[in-house]
Amino acid sequence: MTQAPPVYETYARRFRELEAGRSEPDWLRELRREALGRFLDLGFPTARRGNEPWKYTDVGPVARTVFGPPPARPPLPLERLRRTLPWRPTWRRAVFVGGRYRPELSHLPAAGEEVTVLPLSRVLSQGDDLLERHLARYATYQDDAFAALNTAFFSDGALVVVPDGAEPERPLHLVFVSPESEGPYVHYPRVLVVLGRQSRLCLVESYLGLGDGPYLTSAVREFYLGEGAALEHYHLLLEGEAAYHVGQARFYQERDTSLRSVFFGRGCAIGRNDVRVDLDGPGSEAYLHGLYVTTGRQHLDNYINIDHIKPHCTSRLFYRGVLDGESHAIFGGTVYVRPGAQKTDAEQEDKNLLLSREAEVDSKPALEIYADDVKCGHGAAAGAVAEEALFYMLSRGIGPVLAQTLLIKGFASSVLDEVRLPALRTQLDRLLVDSLPRLRTEE
Template sequence: MARTAVVKGKIPPWASNHAEISRRRLGNGSTWFDPVREEALRRFEALGLPTTRREEYRFTNLAPLGRVDFRRAEGVKAPIETERIEKLLFGDRAAVELVFVNGVLDEALSSRGDLADGAVVMPLSTAIRERREGVEEHLGRHIGMETNFFAALNTAILDDGLFLHLPDRCILEKPVHVLFHTTTVDQPIAGHPRNLLIANRGSAAVVIESYAGEGETPYWTNAATEAVVGEGSRLTHYKQQLESENAFHISALDVTQSASSRFVTFSISFGASIARSDIRIDLDGEAIESDMNGLFLARGDQHVDHHTTMNHAGPRCESREFYKGILAGRAKGVFTGRIVVCKDAQKTNAFQANRNLLLSDDAAIHTQPQLEILADDVKCSHGATVGRLDEEALFYFRSRGIDPEEAEKMLIGAFAGEVVEKIDLPLLRERVAALVSARLAGGATGKETA
């Protein structure tokens, strides 16, 4: 297939320069880290920015990124609105909370509670400099640098982020929260947050990644997370994307699961002018359970794209994928759900659903399941729907005295609720529900912006 061939795109002029700065700063001379970065550098230079001629980017034009002269976000000083950041914090409801403002850890906003014995939670930069255990074995080993320009670029530049390492049977009761906040200056800035999560055998934790930003100037967050979910362990991962609507948000999540493990990820995507998330889970063992959930809301001219892959390599695994999208104004959504069932992955159960609600005539969604099934004893189901608000339901509300605007809000809230209620953390669930309501009150129906 000619379409899937990698077509070399442009390389942003600033990229190598940013990587060079990073080289001087982090791991310079390290016998294990330097080769990882050199490889990443080669990869992103070989790949170049993807164009819409590449199948995986057919509906998402990222060419605008190549035209902006981004300055490195790390260390850019800007007045921060502490109040806005504090609203996103979990405080003592989190075991550890790391807050990075423009790529640099903000000690004052971060906090650290009691951790279970042996659990390691620290900035990734510290882990790279001060320890090799876990980080040397896994950093850059799970991310899809072969084909993903952005993941390679992230690895070559590698801004700070969360490093989590749970020893065998270590269980964290409270969630670990990492917040990346971007405060813009006059010039566009770009940051490359990087996280590494390692859950050894029989351990359990909940991790929340939050991305937020403010300001009129465009900025770019190019995030990447690798997660290693050891045998019998249980990792729950939430990602809140609440960037400014002038921002670009690109992210990669690559997960490797071992036998009998359970991984749940949740993508909540409300912000950014263009958002693209690549999520790949490798079910690399027997009897693995994996859940991929998502909720995206877009309005105005927002563009939101999720490109997911559930790769069943081992037998007797079960995966469930459930994404919902709500699109208003001229917003565009893209959802690609790939399910791969390898030859040896017999008795696979894979379920996928993507449901979308379009609130205006100009909103659009491209949704496509992609199934590649090489085993013969497999249960696989998928379904995609695109609908509008039910007129009959609206009339029912109105016939009871409820304003049509209120009725729409309640119906949209109910549509989102089916995903929101899957969030197991009450505080996060409440916040996401409140964000959905606030979004609706602020004209998610797109009438103001259409």
């Protein structure tokens, strides 16, 4: 790198400050230094040309903003979370506000509940075997500036461990709140989930923005599924209108594992839902469903990659988008079938409902197949609400707003029907309608 622009100098200076105040094991110190180096070398993605993964998303505003630290301990009544998020008193939860663990808002599993949840801030200084073995192993940062940024800077988050054979009864909810603030700030949620052999877990992750101002959430989550493990995973993206959110999920699947993931995402100023699944053991399956809803001038970029490394694996990638206003959504990424990944069964499909003429979607599902005995398919579609369907409803006396609501819910149902937690399903139905201002005028 020749001359670092001031914004990078700010990151480098901030890193030196943090490092001086941290007492972390050597391996982590080294890891962070290396990550910072990679971040400074790579720069934010817009700095490079011909960059396919970022073709439709300009992170220039992120690169140009000098973000301060998040507000220290903003007051937050639990009620505010309970109103907005899916909520059951029985669920276990860890709440982080502005990137910091908040014990008074959390309800961690007790000993004997077959799952351990540790705030990373309590683990980092003394180190941890599992952390050392898994951290940054799946969310590789060598070629990924945002993963590098998070790895260099994260200071809190969750370490979730399910021992071999354990099947915790209650869902676990990880909540990352972006609080209101005077000026722009950045926080770095980090999650590592380690599922032992033959274990299972139901995990909900929520990213909730409470303010109207700009901030950056750079979130990296790594999921390790040991042999025979099953993960039921939900991911809610509900950031503020002016937010920049780059979320990266990395799933690493050993043999005979099962991943069922449902994503619900509302747009923001710049949103990125980046998912990668490595099917690195035969007999595994990954079902990824997603629903994204964008309005106004929101932007949401779904970048999903599934890597069939080993034979006899199944993947399904079904996403749907509802777009209104002048919003822009993207569905991209690739399903790779590596040489030798015979008997792969993979499908991907992205469908979009455009509620306005000005909304735009770039839907580019891609397949790259290097094995010959496979079953793969993909498709993409975009269209307006069918006039015939609308008239059919109107002709039964149903008002135009309710008619549209029913049609949009119907469109979304193929994704939302995958939700197995009733409380979450109810909340997502509500969030879907609440996310579309045009549906709010009628009771």
